Each structure stands twice: as structure tokens, then as C-alpha cells.
Amino acid sequence: MKTYHDIATDGGSDVAGQVADQMARLSSRLARVGHVVAIMSGKGGVGKSTLTAALAEAFALMSHSVGIVDADINGPSVALMTGVRHHVPHPVPGGMSPATSASGVKVMSMDLFLQHDSSAVLWEAPSQRHAYTWRPMVEMGVLRELIADTAWGALDVLFIDLPPGSDRLPNLADLVEDRAAAVVVTGPTAVSHGVVARSITAAADVAGLPVVGLVENMSSYVCTACGHEEYYDRSGSGAAELAAAHDIPFLGRIPFDSRLALAADRGEPFLAHAGDAPVGRAIMALAARMKDYLQL
Amino acid sequence: MALQEACGPFEGTMSIVYRCQACDYRMAMLTNQMETQMVRSLGVKIGGRAREAAPMETLRTNLQGKRQEVAVPDRAKSASKCPFTGVVTEALEASQLQWTAGAQARMARVPAFVRPMVQRNVEDYAAQSGKMVVDESVMDAMKGQLGI
Ligand SMILES: Nc1ncnc2c1ncn2[C@@H]1O[C@H](COP(=O)(O)OP(=O)(O)OP(=O)(O)O)[C@@H](O)[C@H]1O
Ligand SMILES: [Mg+2]
Numbered sequence: 001m002k003t004y005h006d007i008a009t010d011g012g013s014d015v016a017g018q019v020a021d022q023m024a025r026l027s028s029r030l031a032r033v034g035h036v037v038a039i040m041s042g043k044g045g046v047g048k049s050t051l052t053a054a055l056a057e058a059f060a061l062m063s064h065s066v067g068i069v070d071a072d073i074n075g076p077s078v079a080l081m082t083g084v085r086h087h088v089p090h091p092v093p094g095g096m097s098p099a100t101s102a103s104g105v106k107v108m109s110m111d112l113f114l115q116h117d118s119s120a121v122l123w124e125a126p127s128q129r130h131a132y133t134w135r136p137m138v139e140m141g142v143l144r145e146l147i148a149d150t151a152w153g154a155l156d157v158l159f160i161d162l163p164p165g166s167d168r169l170p171n172l173a174d175l176v177e178d179r180a181a182a183v184v185v186t187g188p189t190a191v192s193h194g195v196v197a198r199s200i201t202a203a204a205d206v207a208g209l210p211v212v213g214l215v216e217n218m219s220s221y222v223c224t225a226c227g228h229e230e231y232y233d234r235s236g237s238g239a240a241e242l243a244a245a246h247d248i249p250f251l252g253r254i255p256f257d258s259r260l261a262l263a264a265d266r267g268e269p270f271l272a273h274a275g276d277a278p279v280g281r282a283i284m285a286l287a288a289r290m291k292d293y294l295q296l
Numbered sequence: 297m298a299l300q301e302a303c304g305p306f307e308g309t310m311s312i313v314y315r316c317q318a319c320d321y322r323m324a325m326l327t328n329q330m331e332t333q334m335v336r337s338l339g340v341k342i343g344g345r346a347r348e349a350a351p352m353e354t355l356r357t358n359l360q361g362k363r364q365e366v367a368v369p370d371r372a373k374s375a376s377k378c379p380f381t382g383v384v385t386e387a388l389e390a391s392q393l394q395w396t397a398g399a400q401a402r403m404a405r406v407p408a409f410v411r412p413m414v415q416r417n418v419e420d421y422a423a424q425s426g427k428m429v430v431d432e433s434v435m436d437a438m439k440g441q442l443g444i
Contacts, residue, residue, distance in 0.1 A: 018340040021349070088365040095351045113355065115363045122360040125333050126394070133330040137337035141354045145339075149351035 026148035026175060029095075034156045035294045036180040038071075038172060038209065042199030044164035046187045047217035050264050051254070051283070052161040053081040056105040057271050058287035064156040064296065067098060069146050070109030071172065072163040073139050074121050079111035083267025087112055095151035103269045108150040110142070140171045147175065156296060166202035173207035182209045183251070183290065186239055188219045188232040193242050200246045212293050213249035214239060215286060218256040222278050229255065229278065251289050254282045297323070301408040306400050313408075393419050396431040403435075414438075 030036070039052045052068055059066045070078040079085045084099030084107050091097075098106040110121060123138050125131065152158065160180070162168055172180065182203045186196040196214075203209045216239035220231040243250035257279035263270035274280050297314040300322065304310035310332060312325045339354040350356070350369035357368060395403070399418075406414050422434045 013341070013344050015338070015340050018345060018349075019338075022339065088363055089352070090365075090367060091351060110355075113359055113362055113366050115361050119361040123337075124358045124360060125336075126329050130330050134333045134337040137334060138354065138358065141337065141339040145352045145355050 022144060022148070026144060029148045029150075029152065030176065030179055032154045033067075033152065033158045033179070034296070036158050036160060036176050037212065037290070037294075038160040038162055038169075038180055038182045039185060040162040040166070040169065040182050040199060040203060041164060041185040042166055042195040042197075042202075043187060043192050046164075046185050046192060046196075047254070048164070048185050049077045049081060049161050050260065051183075051185060051215065051217060051286075052159050053078060053105075053264060054260070054270055054283045055287055055290070056082075056157075056159050057101075057103045057269050058284055059157055059291075060103045060105050061271060061275075062287070062291070065104075065106075065154060066157045066159065067106040067108070067150075067152050067155050068159045068161060069143075069150075070107070070111065071143055071146070071160050071168060073110050073142055075163060076109045076111040078107055078161050079109040080267055081264040082107050085111060085267070089113065089150075092151050095149045098150050098152060101267075101269070103272065106150075106152055106155070108146050110146075143168070143171060144175055157294070166199045166206070169199075169202055169207040169209065173209055180209055181212045181293070183212045184214045184248075186214060186216050186242065188216055188239070188253075190238060193238050197242060197246070200242075200248065204246070204248075211246075211248045212290060213251035214243040214246075215251045215254060217254045219253035220255040222255045222257055224257070224259065227278075249289075252282060252286055254286070255279050302412060303408070306395050306403075393422055393427075394429045396429060398432045399430045399435050402432070 039048045039055070041048050049070075049072070056066045056068050068078050068082070070076045072078075079087075079099065082099070082101035082105060084101050087097075087099035087107075089096040089098070089108065089112050096108075098108045099112060100106055114121070122128065123131075123135070125134070147158075147160075160172065162172070169182075184196060184200055184203065186192050200211060200214070204211055218232075219239075220229050222229050239253070240250045255278050257274075257277060259274055259277065260270055260279050263274075271280050271283065275284060297316055300313045300315040302310065302312045309329055310327045314323045314325075315321070336358075337354075339349070353369050356362070356366060359366075362368075403411065403415060403418070418430060418434060418438050421438055422430050425434070425437075427434060
């Protein structure tokens with residue numbers, strides 16, 4: 001009896017060849033990208049997307065060419081935060097056109113393809129029942145397309161804004177192989193630290209991604225009137241300890257500032273106007289540490 | 297073994313029957329909705345590609361609720377010379393429509409050897425009339441076709 005491995009061809013489909021073509025496209029795209037940096041967290045709502053947008057702006061202000069892939073396929077928010085939702089990607093030589101934000105950051109997101117603000121992301125299928133069997137495969141393919149089929153041109157850094165959790169990490173590691181590094185974001189609370197600890201392990205041990213370091217967001221509140229800074233936990237060393245326990249650098253703390261949230265809601269650049277505020281300085285300092293790590 | 301018939305997809309399920317010319321032994325291969333959909337989800341073409349994939353082909357082709365301005369790539373035709381994969385791909389590419397149980401039952405009465413052709417004609421007619429579902433009214437309108 002013949003086994004699967006004795007069958008020499010697949011009936012002319014050349015599925016393996018087609019997959020190899022997909023991966024070749026991806027490699028030739030990434031060949032023009034200096035660094036891929038994934039912004040991740042096990043915890044939702046800690047500011048991954050906000051920091052991705054702000055860091056991309058910071059790198060653009062330092063005259064680097066940067067792009068963002070919104071890898072949150074079902075909950076995209078980067079297009080809104082960078083003010084590019086009007087852009088409809090269209091075929092151009094070499095791929096699909098990315099959007100370009102006011103600060104010159106190139107952006108590709110599911111959001112740019114969807115008709116309505118409230119449109120759910122649904123894929124053609126005879127039935128949406130039992131979609132759990134195939135949906136992860138579509139999403140993996142779509143993430144590959146968003147990275148590989150966008151006409152980015154030459155980039156110094158391509159940021160990847162990941163959805164919360166660590167489900168997408170092995171996918172991403174498969175796609176970008178040894179080209180990506182991860183920045184992990186946490187909130188200031190013990191609950192946040194606990195969940196994030198697992199995702200650091202998932203990034204480093206399971207997906208094998210090098211971790212640039214840990215950032216704590218919304219650590220303190222800065223009064224916009226008098227400048228007084230109020231910490232969630234002034235003595236708080238939780239995030240630093242978490243980083244030390246996983247042997248990764250602690251990259252710093254970012255204060256809460258409603259102006260940052262407002263700029264994100266409006267899709268406006270933040271650093272160009274409020275770079276002097278404590279939150280602006282903290283983001284620029286974070287960008288500087290990342291630049292050192294990436295040797296840019 | 298020779299390919300005898302390929303049926304479907306009806307709501308994502310397909311059956312493909314082979315027959316031995318010497319002893320008339322028949323073997324059927326069935327796919328369920330999930331299997332059919334899983335193959336489509338890989339972004340590869342069963343039967344091979346005649347030309348390179350368009351950029352973001354999976355996303356642009358399969359996303360529902362797209363902005364109207366999003367250009368959808370032409371469906372890339374398969375390159376296969378293999379009758380099996382050719383038939384399967386053609387059927388998959390043709391069928392984006394849902395079939396009601398009544399319409400399926402009537403299609404099942406069509407002789408197997410012409411069924412793929414009749415199915416294609418019915419679906420073309422439904423698509424031209426702007427219908428998303430093949431129901432008995434579509435079958436009635438196509439009554440002239442053999443056996444419906
Ligand atoms: N440092 C900050 N100061 C003020 N507001 C902030 C700050 N960081 C994040 N926010 C706000 O908190 C909310 C959540 O942030 P964001 O969407 O970036 O989180 P996320 O981790 O990407 O969420 P998700 O897990 O859903 O992807 C947003 O409304 C954002 O504007
Ligand atoms: Mg987010």
C-alpha cells in the first residue's frame with residue numbers, strides 16, 4: 001500500500017510551490033525593511049496601539065522611514081489613531097498602496113478595507129458556523145498579505161501592532177523568522193503584570209522572538225494644569241522586577257496624559273505638538289533606547 | 297479509475313466519484329464544509345495557478361462588507377491539466393451562491409453527467425438576475441434545461 005509520502009505529485013496543484021511563492025514574496029518585501037518590531041502584550045487595553053503610533057511618529061521625527069502593520073485583524077485601531085482612515089488601498093506597481101499619516105508614517109490595516117465603522121470582519125464562506133476550524137488560517141494568510149503585499153518601499157523600521165494575548169506570536173515568528181524583535185507593554189497593576197508575564201514567556205520561549213524590553217504604560221497621571229505627577233504606585237517596582245525576573249531590559253514608564261488619548265482619537269500627531277510634556281519626553285526616551293537596541 | 301462525477305459544492309460540501317472501468321467499482325470522496333473552506337483559506341489554488349497571485353488576493357476576494365472602492369482581483373483561473381483538480385477548482389470558483397434545500401433536491405434529479413454544466417448555467421442565471429440564493433423560483437425559470 002502506498003502512503004502519503006510515496007505520492008510524487010499533488011495532481012498538478014503544486015500547493016507546496018504556491019506556498020513557497022507566498023514566502024518568497026514575503027522575503028523579498030522584508031529584504032527592504034531594516035527591522036521589524038512587534039508591540040505586544042498579554043493584556044488588552046494597555047496602550048499597545050497608542051504606543052505603536054507614537055513610537056512610529058518618534059522614529060519619523062528622527063528622520064527614519066517607518067511603517068505600521070495593524071496585526072489586530074478583528075479590532076484594528078491604528079488607521080484611526082494615525083488619521084488615515086480615508087485611504088483606500090489600491091494596486092500600484094509592486095503591491096497595494098499603504099496610507100501615509102501626517103507625520104509620514106506608512107500604514108496598512110484591515111480598517112482601510114472595511115465599509116462601515118461598525119463592520120465586523122467576516123470572510124466569505126458557505127456558512128459562518130464552525131468558522132473556528134478555518135478562520136485562524138484566513139487570518140494568518142491575511143496578516144502575511146498585509147506585510148508582504150504592501151508597497152512599503154525601503155523602511156528602517158516596520159512596527160507590528162499586535163492584538164492582545166499571545167495567539168498571533170507564533171504566526172508572526174513563522175512569517176518574519178529571525179527578523180523581528182518584540183517590545184512588551186504592561187499596565188501598572190499586579191493584574192496586568194501577571195498576565196504580561198505569561199506573554200513574555202510566550203514571546204521568548206515559544207515564538208523565539210528576541211525581546212527588546214518591557215514598558216510600563218499609564219504608570220502615573222500628570223495634571224495638565226499644574227504638572228503634578230501622581231503615581232498609581234509611587235514605590236512601584238513591579239514592572240522593573242517583572243523585567244528582571246525574565247532577564248529582559250526595563251525600558252521605562254509612560255505617564256497617562258489625556259492629550260495623548262485625544263490626539264489618538266483625532267488621528268493627529270502628538271509629539272510634534274506636545275513633545276515637551278512628560279509623556280512626550282518619556283516616549284522620545286523610549287524611542288531612543290529602541291534606536292540603541294536596533295543600532296540605528 | 298476514472299473520474300465519474302463531481303457534485304457541488306452545495307453549501308460548501310462536495311462529492312467526487314471515481315469508477316473503475318474494468319470492474320465498475322466506485323469510490324467516492326466527500327468533503328464537508330469545513331474541509332472545503334480550509335483549503336480555500338490557505339490562499340492557494342487547487343489545480344495550480346495560471347498566473348501569479350494578485351496582491352492581497354485572499355483579503356480582497358474573501359472579505360465581506362468591503363468598501364465599494366476596493367478593487368477585487370479577477371478570479372485567477374486554474375492551470376491544472378488534471379481532470380480531478382480542474383473540476384473541483386472550477387466548481388469552487390463558480391459557486392459563491394447558496395442553494396435552498398428544495399433547489400438542491402431538484403438538482404439531485406439531474407443526470408450526473410450533465411449536472412456540473414446545469415449547475416453552472418443555473419448559477420450564472422441566478423447571478424445575472426442579482427440573486428444571492430438559488431431557490432425554486434430560479435429552478436422554475438431554468439425549466440427548459442434538461443431534467444430540472
Ligand atoms: N499613556 C496614555 N495616556 C493617555 N491615554 C492612553 C495612554 N495609553 C493609552 N491610552 C488610551 O487608552 C486606550 C487604550 O489604548 P490602546 O487602544 O492603545 O490599547 P491596546 O493595548 O492597543 O488595546 P487592545 O488590547 O484593544 O489592542 C485608548 O483610548 C488610548 O487612547
Ligand atoms: Mg490595540
